[in-house]
Amino acid sequence: MSTNNIISSDLQTLAIDNAIVELFELKLSDSSTLFFHPGKNELIADLQFHPEGNPTNNTSSAANTYVALPMLLEGVSHKSEGSATRPTLTMANVLPLLRTTLQSAGFNFQALIGKTITLRTTFAKYLVGGVDASAPIEFPVKRYIIDRVAEEDSSLVSFELSSPFDLEGVTIPSRSIIGKYCSWEYQGVSRSRGACNWAADSNHSVTVLGNTSNPVVEYNAFFDTQNRPLVSATVLNANSSAYSSGTYARDVLVSHISKFWRSETDSNQTTPSTTQAFWQEVRGWSDYSASATYSANALVRYDNKIWQANVSLSAGNTPDPSLTLWSRIDLCSKTLAGCRCRFQGTRIGLSSSSTGIDVPGSRKSTTQGSIPFGGFPASVKFK
DSSP: OOHHHHHHHHHTSSSOOSOEEEEEEEEEETTEEEEEEOOOTTOOSOEEEOOTTOTTOOSTTTSEEEEEOOEEEEOOOOOSSSSOOOOEEEEEOOHHHHHHHTTOTTOOGGGGTTOEEEEEEEEGGGSTTSTTTTSOOOOOOEEEEEEEEEEEOSSEEEEEEEOTTOOTTOOSSOOOOOSSSOOSOTTGGGGTSSSOOOOTTOEEEEEOTTOSSSOEEEEEOEEOTTOOEEEEHHHHHHSOEEOOSSOBOTTOEEEETTEEEEEOSSSBOSOOOTTOTTEEEEEEEEEOOTTOOBOTTOEEEETTEEEEESSOBOTTOOOOTTSSSEEEOOOOOOSHHHHHHHHTEEEOOOSSSSEEOOOEEEEESOTTSOOTTOSOGGGTTOO
8 A cells, every 4th residue: 555545544534543743844954954843732752753755764763853842834725726825834932042053143033034844744653653653654745935034023933935836937938038147046057956067166177378288277266246256365465465556467466455456457557446447356265164263254165165254253153054154155246257257267377286276367268158058148149
């Protein structure tokens, strides 16, 4: 008998003699998920149930553990016509508990917007320790996206949920063509979503202009949404000089007013400034250390990504996309300039090795080539 038939038979008995249990899974990131249950019907102890997709692993050692937390999901319905329902999830305001659990003094409920919450429903007898634990059956799984914080006070917080398929403005074909901005998800190929094939670790082949022995190299080229290069502070300190009035060649690095700058032209006689097109700010990062403290706006490299501290941080606050202490900043501007600095970029060549850390150059190579994944279909004539 199939699992659907088994649980259907349970529902069709004259009297349901077993409690229906709701289990909630809040996915914060690919590596972090919180497990809760509402504590109904006097079930206030921790409950255990097999991981989704692994019904044979309904043992204490392999199962997920769900902690009791007052919560209620309302407004769930299925309609074949009209707009999709938007259920409401109300839970106890346990912000201090979440801050402690996640080791994040800066965590707030706004950080949960966009996260996935999964509802799994079964009978108590199918839980670990239940009378039928060897046959862990459940109802069809439901998933929702946290769309907004609808209400918050000292005791309760309510979230408005949306279906993963409730995408505002989506049409068939589902891809919108906008001339100015790329419509693909940045680095989406590494997540099997979209066509942007910039590597997940930002490692890419670039050209070192003027280097005939090693013209093409691999190295990590990081940029932020303003197309500013993000480079090792060690490299910047070792290869820049303090700015003074004079003439600078293209790609020369200087430090000025506590910032690093790259000259964008030859015979550059202007003063470095964000209002000057003749200079490009270059931001420096250090490798993250769990024993180090960081000031607000400090940049670190962690997990092959660049993170900025949102506040002053004590030791041990590891960058995590589910928290609010850090923000990932090596993201794309979604513009043609953002694509060009990556896929048509060059390397200054400060390091003699063919790989490693270096500074992206201001010149562009392969300027006759198209963006490799068709990110700007309305701008096909522009290179």
